[in-house]
Amino acid sequence: MRLVYYLLMEESLEDFLERAQRDFLAHISLDCVVFGFHAGQLKILLLKMKHEDKRALPGGFVRKDETLEEAASRTLRERTGLENIFLQQFSVFSDPLRSDPDARPQSLVLAGVSPEKTGFFAQRFISVGFYALVEFSQVVPRPDVLSDTCDWYNLEERGPLILDHDQILAAALAALQAQLNYQPLGYNLLPRKFTLPELQKLYEAILGKKLDRRNFQRKIFSYGILRSLDEKRTGVAHKAPYLYSFDLRKYQKALKLGLQGGW
């Protein structure tokens, strides 16, 4: 597994292009919006494209022998080093003009790759969007063959993205915000033990607005998904806040039936 992983990492651009034509289904791509939470901020994982200023969502293609979900998991394993990432398919992006099918990616042109080798990119792609929620501290970001770097960015400081990736990101964030209204959220983004202010900051970062502390606590307690631990956060200057974890049985039930319970 590890060996295969490093072999892939060291693949040249030319080898990748040759392999792409042979191994991947035509017309179908996937893009992943990877959310992490760190120091009170919502972060997203972006690639800095080679030879151009724009950034890109981690993406990939579907091998002829794998499902779309397997392709997304493989892509994210290659970019983050993580197995078993929480992945949710949220939308499909199919505007015929979302990319120019006759254009080759700028990074390939500038890398001096000859036109006959970049044929795989010169076609229309319908891209399936996935969002992923990961624990920030576990990720070891790694660039792909088309990019120089892979890194975390704050949402507001991400700069311009390629193609329709800003639209894909906005749709993923909207899906996450909608989820806050009817399902629990946080298990995949927070450490196992967290304080109520930390959970509130996560909600605020996703919603992009401040919440009233007392209303937040009343509402979140009413869902019955938190377990109060007999433990306090140590090493903080002020009054030490209590730690909580999710009650996983109730969390899973609320994921399935919604926060207000089923019929």
Place this chain on the structure above:
Amino acid sequence: MRLVYYLLMEESLEDFLERAQRDFLAHISLDCVVFGFHAGQLKILLLKMKHEDKRALPGGFVRKDETLEEAASRTLRERTGLENIFLQQFSVFSDPLRSDPDARPQSLVLAGVSPEKTGFFAQRFISVGFYALVEFSQVVPRPDVLSDTCDWYNLEERGPLILDHDQILAAALAALQAQLNYQPLGYNLLPRKFTLPELQKLYEAILGKKLDRRNFQRKIFSYGILRSLDEKRTGVAHKAPYLYSFDLRKYQKALKLGLQGGW
């Protein structure tokens, strides 16, 4: 518009196969689970395939110049006669073995179409699933070029479906059941005026279980999405029940923020 529609209807199988290769994107299809509600039963729209006993969900392919949503709307317009159908993309079906890429549909083999003409079907398809909610009485079902009939079926009496269409139908029903837990539902399925027992029957048909009348009414009223009309259902034998309609402003808000309101 009408003219184009009837021309399409009269297209021969051979013409369709020739056009498919030229006009549609490879590898991508769509399948639509069309739900209607009639006489207290949840119905789905199915095609009876030519030359075989199995039934199929209405489906289609994506033209090179259209989005996936446009392709789904076009497909449903051709099958139902309706414009502006409520459509929701709910999952993507991508098992490499979901259809045998070397096999031609049985209906084409039995129709005596030569193998070199059925090439478009002899490939792997990743299918995007949409569910549609329509008002039963408005639909005029029409078969496509591969099918003999297009008709409404009760969920339990539908018989075997082709390929993985049973799985696609089950996933659509699960998505609808989940929606009942956090969003309003019924506007696209019921006539404009309805009684509370009619609304309860719709919920029961989707959930596949009986609900307690008083609990149902308490819960549904608590969402504040119903408008009580000063009118009773006439022409019924027993005590005439009051009519209701949805308060569309509140209904739309609850669609966006969930039934318990946003943060």
